[in-house]
Amino acid sequence: MSQNGRLAVRFLCLGFLLLLAPWAQAALSVVTTTTDLKSLVEAVGGNRVSVVSLAPAGSDAEDYAPRPQDLDRLRDARIIVRVGLDYDLWLDRMLRQTGNPALMRGGAGHVDSSYAIVLLEVKGAGLSDGGHSHGAGNPHYWLDPANAEIITGNIAEALVRLDPANAKHYEQRRIDFLTRLEQRIRLWQTQLAPLAGKPLLTYHNNWPYFARRFRLNFVGTIEPRSGVAPSPAALSVLIRRMRDEQVSFIVRHPQDPARDVDFLARKAGARVAILAASVGDLPQAKDYFSLFDTNVAALTAAYSESKP
Ligand SMILES: [Zn+2]
Structure with missing residues (x-):
């Protein structure tokens, strides 16, 4: 390449960098504990945010063991968005390690997404609810x-607080997202209507909110406590119940052990539906919208197979 040619390339590169610079500077660095929250931050923030989830897709965020690079990610973050309750308690130690008061609870960059959520299964301290033992409510x-x-709303508030110049952008994107979501919820309700009230069983107790919205009737949880497999005696009780109450399908998420679920399904003649409890649990569940699309499709498929 001639000297002029090289110069021209250099100028082009410089121009390109200058074009990108305002965006690069504007991108607010956000860390979330889960992939679901990452998807929701992206929905509100668009290209003004750069988001990473500490627990990667397909991991069990409820029982996540942070890696050394997670601490580096948190150190670079201006906002941390968490599920809260008993779900991501592993974050607290990391926050103390960063020593950044803005990210700590009560700090300008700390978002507990559970704030103002009407919680289900709130119990007294120490009582088990068949899945989560701390009683703070199902997470x-x-x-x-x-x-x-x-x-x-919780996310947008923090984005506006730390990046007020883009407040309109965040507010508009949130409204657009919620409008699309509202339409989709109506569609999901129609698709799941035939399953209303039909008894089903789950391995882990992650569906009470989903069940309430879509009028599904979860009659029991297979694991007696979060992360604990059922005893053989508990399994035979479940088989009797499944036969008595005509439970025709069981749901689990990909991280749940298949063995007990398949055994129960075989014994009671039930179908199994594998659902994504979080974005990325299944390849089709790429974002918050497709998480529900995936689950609605899996449930309706299992239901139509289970009909006599
Ligand atoms: Zn759980």
Whole structure:
């Protein structure tokens, strides 16, 4: 290449960088504990935010063991968005390690998404609810898509607080997202209407919010406590119940062990539906919208197979 040619390339590169610079500077660095919250931050923030989830897609965020690079990510963040309750307690130690007061609870960059959510299964301290033992309420509240209004409200508030210049952008994107979501919720309700009230069983107790929104009737949880497999005696009780109450399908998420679920399904002649409890649990569940699309499709498929 001639000297002039090289110069021209250099100028082109410089121009390109200058074009990108305002965006690069404007992108607010956000860290979330889960992929669901990452998807919701992206829905509100668009190209003004750069988001990473500490727990990667397909991991069990409820029982996540942070890696060394997670601490680096948190150190670079201006906002941390968490599920709260007993779900991501592993974050607290990391926050102390960063020593950044803005990210700590009560700091300008700390978003507890559960704020203002109407919680289900709130029990006294120490009581087990068949899945979560601390009694703060069932933490799987993002699985009611209508709760996204509150979650994105909590997120938008923090984005506006730390980046007021883009307040209009965040508010408009949130409104657009919620409008699309509302239409989709109506569609999901129609698709799940035939399943209303039909008894089903779950491995882990992550569906109470989803069930309330879509009128599904979960009659029991297979694991007696979060992360604990059922005893053989408990399994035979479940088989009897499944036969008595005509439970025709069981749901689990990909991280739940298949063995007990398949055994029960075989014994009671039930179908199994594998659902995504979080964005990325299944390849089709790419974002918050397709998480519900995936689950609605899996449930209706299992239901139509289970009909005699
Ligand atoms: Zn759980």
